[in-house]
Amino acid sequence: MTDSLADPHLRLPAQAAATTATTATEGPRDIVILGSTGSIGTQAIDVVLRNPDRFRVVALSAAGGRVELLAEQAHQLGVRAVAVADEQAVEPLRQALAARYGRGGGNGGELPEILAGPDAATRMAAMECHSVLNGITGSIGLRPTLAALEADRILILANKESLIVGGPLVKAVAKPGQIVPVDSEHSALFQALMGGTRAEVRKLVVTASGGPFRGRTKEELADVTPDQALAHPTWDMGPVVTINSATLVNKGLEVIEAHLLYDIPFDRIEVVVHPQSYIHSMVEFTDGSTLAQAxxxxxxxxxxxxxxxxxRVPDAAPGCDWTKATTWTFFPLDDDAFPSVGLARQVGSLGGTAPAVFNAANEECVDAFLNGRLPFNGIVDTVAQVVKEHGTPRDGTSLTVEDVLEAxxxxRARARELAAAQQTTTGQATTEAASV
Incomplete structure (x- = not known):
């Protein structure tokens, strides 16, 4: 699989391998964490703090909405720099840092450098380090992803959107094996693929929990509420990712990501529902053998x-308890109730700017649903309409970041218009029904 972006057979690119050899003798591996106050970032910091001999965080970035937590992280880790996208968060952050560093410790009492603005995370992604963990949520992670790759860092990718919306851009700069995926599904595929060669792979099987509405028909999903959709049975995630899991848009995005990471055709990437979420994904080989990561x-x-x-990092997380009786079940995907995966396959096959349109329209529709402006089924229906209106996408071979942002x-604008129109129509129908 030498042409894959994430290739487990290539242990590390040459430059990174040399860096690893150096850090192995001189001390911990230097890491930059983007999106440090989010779910991925806070869990990454937990791993780092439990393994100080292996890892050293040198810089952190966040949106700027949780400056107290960011300051606490910076002080605890002794980082050299922190970044916030919101420039108005700089002074509160400075005060929060001063309050902590004034008590001594961390970086010798010296406050870290503060970077601010929409390009702060991008600048931080190119800092001198071994690896960059991109845990930013949304397509705003594209420029930092490109910056880390262009700076020849190992990219630990949790920000799937940057790969999905900018696939051709990322593939143009990433070296084989330079990306290590963090999504549980793609990490599972990454590990299972070690069991064979590229020619021996028959298909990738991506598992889905099924979200809170597994087993419901499309008609039964019509009236679900945001509170119901946010009650994920397995994972604790942010609101956008949780709603994406309920609609299975998240699984559609993961199918596109798997195609881009491992260069496997869409017709050989299957989705299966596994409610227990212990099997994170599987690889089926040509001899009929299937390897699963659990x-x-x-x-x-x-x-x-x-x-x-x-x-591997010893004791990173608890393993399976084989002393207890356990049942794992699998179900085929209901494409009628959850059409998002099929739509994602179409979008991924189109390429160019189509994935960016799909992702952006979905984010707007999720926001409309959470704020009562769109019904649950209206999320994917509206996204499909936006994708259809977008038509033939810009050719991926000449794609630019500006093309992605324009698309x-x-x-986003078209999704908001369609959501508003649907809300008006629904409101009028309700009024007419009440007057009868």
Missing amino acids: SPPDMRMPIALGLGWPD EAWA
């Missing part, structure tokens, strides 16, 4: 694998 649902395991690759802006 572990309890805990993101610290794939995060630790990304941080430590090509080595996203159009998709």
